[in-house]
Amino acid sequence: MSTAASLPNRPLTVAILGASGAVGQELLQLLQERHFPVKELRLLASARSAGTRCSWNGQDLTVQEVSESAFAGVDLVLASAGGSVSRQWREAIVAAGAVMVDNSSAFRMDDDVPLVVPEVNPEAAIQHRGVIANPNCTTILLTLALAPLATRRALRRVVVSTYQSASGAGAQAMEELKTHSHEVLAGMTPTPAVLPHSLAFNLFLHNSPLQANRYCEEEMKMVNETRKIMGLPDLRFTATCVRVPVLRAHSEAVNVEFDAPLPVAEARELLAAAPGVQLMDDPASSRFPMPTDVAGRDPVMVGRVREDISEPKALEFWLCGDQIRKGAALNAIQIAELLLPA
């Protein structure tokens, strides 16, 4: 392990860029919960959020406006303020000698930026040149379940449909879902402001920009990021991403075809033993994962593993994971933990 790639062997100066968002708040909680070696924590945000106060680990912190000088002496930046903010400050962060773990999609597909799910491709992290990208939430959850299966059979094709919570669009979208639900229950027709349509008792195809091929950005993120993380650049992959009126956990219905049949019992064993995965697969009681099972929890829960009756080489399964936690903040912290000296 090269010294420059690892974080220094002492309590660290950590900056959170975008501390006031849903993911930023979860990062604060996880740094404390996981006893990350923090000497000093700097909360950075745009001028609009600067001055906001925040208590963390018994300290009273004030959000500062982000600037080049704010990164002086920082060892680690956890960035979660969107792609344009990450692009704007990348150079300053790297020039300050800090490692940036970036939750945005800005650099994920760059050749010189590792895209890491610690349980899947931890070896990629240490090859960073200052920036490590945190994958898209749906991709993180999916690769945790695909990786153990791929150790036994080559993946041929993946067809996935998602059921994505409001949290994927941020804290304001979660609030809007609650407000709109109140309004619908009161017989009113809500007016969307954060999301393009109301999610209250409704759902819609993911609203990220459509590409020429009629896949939205979110879907192409799943396709491209899964290929990069798993080292399978030609994996046949299609995804339909859907926003549903759930607060903070994503679900996915997954159909995966292998080069040869993989017995269900074997797949279950692999999943049960996989890090970051909890198998909840009890056909006798028809009890399988639900968003309420995983909200606020670390593992991705996987269940209803079965042979696809339409294709003997394919299996189907269902998974749920907390979007803010493993789908974003937890994975980012785990990436940083990979860089801590042993």
Add this chain to the structure above:
Amino acid sequence: MSTAASLPNRPLTVAILGASGAVGQELLQLLQERHFPVKELRLLASARSAGTRCSWNGQDLTVQEVSESAFAGVDLVLASAGGSVSRQWREAIVAAGAVMVDNSSAFRMDDDVPLVVPEVNPEAAIQHRGVIANPNCTTILLTLALAPLATRRALRRVVVSTYQSASGAGAQAMEELKTHSHEVLAGMTPTPAVLPHSLAFNLFLHNSPLQANRYCEEEMKMVNETRKIMGLPDLRFTATCVRVPVLRAHSEAVNVEFDAPLPVAEARELLAAAPGVQLMDDPASSRFPMPTDVAGRDPVMVGRVREDISEPKALEFWLCGDQIRKGAALNAIQIAELLLPA
């Protein structure tokens, strides 16, 4: 057209079995809305619901307890009180000379019972021997979109994930979703009574009984009924059915593989011209069907038709349809209309 198979050429005596349910109420509304030739309308239900009063088309009707004699003189029975009630009264209904359009799953796969979506296989209806089955909601919506495509290319395989509303579990499940949503918004943890888990800001794999192959009954209904309606007994088909916190419209993410590539433009033309289908497919505005677009409306809305980037012979599309209306009551009335003398 055989005379016995058609309904008589005069105003009809119509009975609704299960008039107080969500589908029963929609049947009442549709009979009036569509000017179905009703001379007399009899509302029948179990002893528990007997005596309930109901206004219809300016008349004040009282629900009667179902009995053999209640079918005397009846021309048409629209049954929507569950499989066991349909099984119990089938003989009496047929013996009384009435035609039974049955919304339950009791007889759908029987060889001597046509299973009909009027836009897809109207010719099957007239071959009835007293009973015509109304398909499962998700199947009706799906076959409306598959049928026009199947006129151009042979279907090879269908992979579908559903997003099914509370209405599929009845009026009480819809009420429970509302009550539980209120409770969650008030910070409480709801206790499920109608459905096995709370749907409020949550979702779960369809709770119909699991088969040995780990597909639930609802999923196998889609597989088997689609094959029967489309006359494709060997169609390769897999479905994952999921209940979501939406009130009365179902959505489906569909991946369909053909024997040869079908250009998207051709598929769009076929869908735009298909009876019962409304194409809502505007990539420029990213506007595609949502449950709120179809609630209380007749057509199945289809959109985001695209070539599957993982399989050149496959297309993907998205659809939404009102579960109570086209998914149940409207389709039943349309079946009865097929039997009206020209």
